[in-house]
Amino acid sequence: MKVLKGQDILALGFMTFALFVGAGNIIFPPIVGLQSGPHVWMAALGFLITAVGLPVITVVALAKVGGGMDALSSPIGKVAGGLLAAVAYLAVGPLFATPRTATVSFEVGLAPLTGDTPLALFLYSAVYFLLVFFISLYPGRLLDTVGRFLAPLKIIALAVLGIAAFALPAGPVGVAEPAYVAAPFSQGFINGYLTMDTLGALVFGIVIVNAIRSRGVESPVLITRYAIIAGLIAGVGLALVYISLFRLGAGSPSVAAGASNGAMVLHAYVQHTFGSLGSGFLAVLISLACLVTAVGLTCACAEYFSRVLPLSYKTLVVLLAAFSLLVSNLGLTKLIAFSIPVLTAIYPPCIALVALSFCNEFWRSPTRVVAPVMAVSLLFGLIDALKGAGLGDWLPASLAHLPLSDQGLAWLVPTVVALAGAVVFDRVMGKPAEAIA
Structure with a gap:
């Protein structure tokens, strides 16, 4: 070898x-x-x-x-x-x-x-x-x-x-x-x-x-x-x-x-x-x-x-x-x-993808967890991006003042919440049908 x-x-x-x-x-x-x-x-x-x-x-x-x-x-x-x-x-x-x-x-x-x-x-x-x-x-x-x-x-x-x-x-x-x-x-x-x-x-x-x-x-x-x-x-x-x-x-x-x-x-x-x-x-x-x-x-x-x-x-x-x-x-x-x-x-979605890749064996279906978490991180990353581009005034006040938004990390809390929800959903749904077969 x-x-x-x-x-x-x-x-x-x-x-x-x-x-x-x-x-x-x-x-x-x-x-x-x-x-x-x-x-x-x-x-x-x-x-x-x-x-x-x-x-x-x-x-x-x-x-x-x-x-x-x-x-x-x-x-x-x-x-x-x-x-x-x-x-x-x-x-x-x-x-x-x-x-x-x-x-x-x-x-x-x-x-x-x-x-x-x-x-x-x-x-x-x-x-x-x-x-x-x-x-x-x-x-x-x-x-x-x-x-x-x-x-x-x-x-x-x-x-x-x-x-x-x-x-x-x-x-x-x-x-x-x-x-x-x-x-x-x-x-x-x-x-x-x-x-x-x-x-x-x-x-x-x-x-x-x-x-x-x-x-x-x-x-x-x-x-x-x-x-x-x-x-x-x-x-x-x-x-x-x-x-x-x-x-x-x-x-x-x-x-x-x-x-x-x-x-x-x-x-x-x-x-x-x-x-x-x-x-x-x-x-x-x-x-x-x-x-x-x-x-x-x-x-x-x-x-x-x-x-x-x-x-x-x-x-x-x-x-x-x-x-x-x-x-x-x-x-x-x-x-x-x-x-x-x-x-x-x-x-943010790239960070989420890399971090979650180490936990794939813990999920019954990695797609149920990784996909929604990355989607949420991208959505709120776009909010940070608009603010970084000087377009923050276009955002509703509720989105412009999210937790950690002033520090450019508006995506972090929603992503963690999405992860918790996705994990619960994954557990409730159980293994996919093809995995059982």
Whole structure:
């Protein structure tokens, strides 16, 4: 029976970590740290739940079912499951996350050197997505290209930045913004959505499993075990990166006062700490981090859509890279503004699906429990999304002031109530007729 060597397991863990650490992972923690001030670690706790805990749990859940999102979503039926998968893949693929990797790496790393002009962004993104295209054409080599080469370089660069954040703080911790004074934990929790790590985990599950199979491992038990180990390695790495970036942001009000996003905070800190060499270092770090994630997302999306559309994997890689190139030229600010309400709406049902997947053996019929709970979480997630999009005035007063609504968690209480009701209904109805037969 084929097994992975220790160095292959470590490379798999590095690859999984490198796939996750992209644009959002690097730009959101510094701004949260800056804005939360003395409440930084309470905000960090909420952020780590949605940006580390949930993705690791998702990788484990997917490993248990063989890596495919379709198996995970089977309790809600093929149509609903296919729709959820398509939305998740598009969100973390060509609509938001993949283009964002290019805009972030440009605006943080290169724009300070070349100027933030449309032409510079286009030329950079053209070269960037050309590299993404060529690397993504050979998904079977990801463990070698990413796990053994690109990921270690990325980890070294992040380690330098993380150590500097603690050893060389830019200054004292500043004053927290009102939102973080009122509810630092929930603000951090919601900001963790923006990394898209849980959606990324739903997408990367099949990439991780395929990387294991590319080494000749066929045993479902071993595939699950290796995927879980890889998820845990990635989770530890993500937590360390986030904690260092929270510290970096919290100590940067003296050099990044008035910054509107994490890219500005990062650039200000690196310029202050490393001087003129800092911009070059940051350009390499961000570009490398984002490129690896873009490759993983492109491979995963092409792999999925090649199974549901009459198009080949290579054709889809071309289409995905080209479309991502076009969207990336909209600019970072527009991408983030548009993605926030969409992510706020689709995260709650994804969280419910992953959490309930560990309890399927307790239900007499998983469909009776999972489907209604996900429907309720989506409905109330849409309410949070409308408020996040500035359309809260359109809502009736009764919906605009639900429990935890002010903290962006209006979906939580109704979802728990729906779960309790669904469990009772499931018990009363007993086993489905086909199960008895």
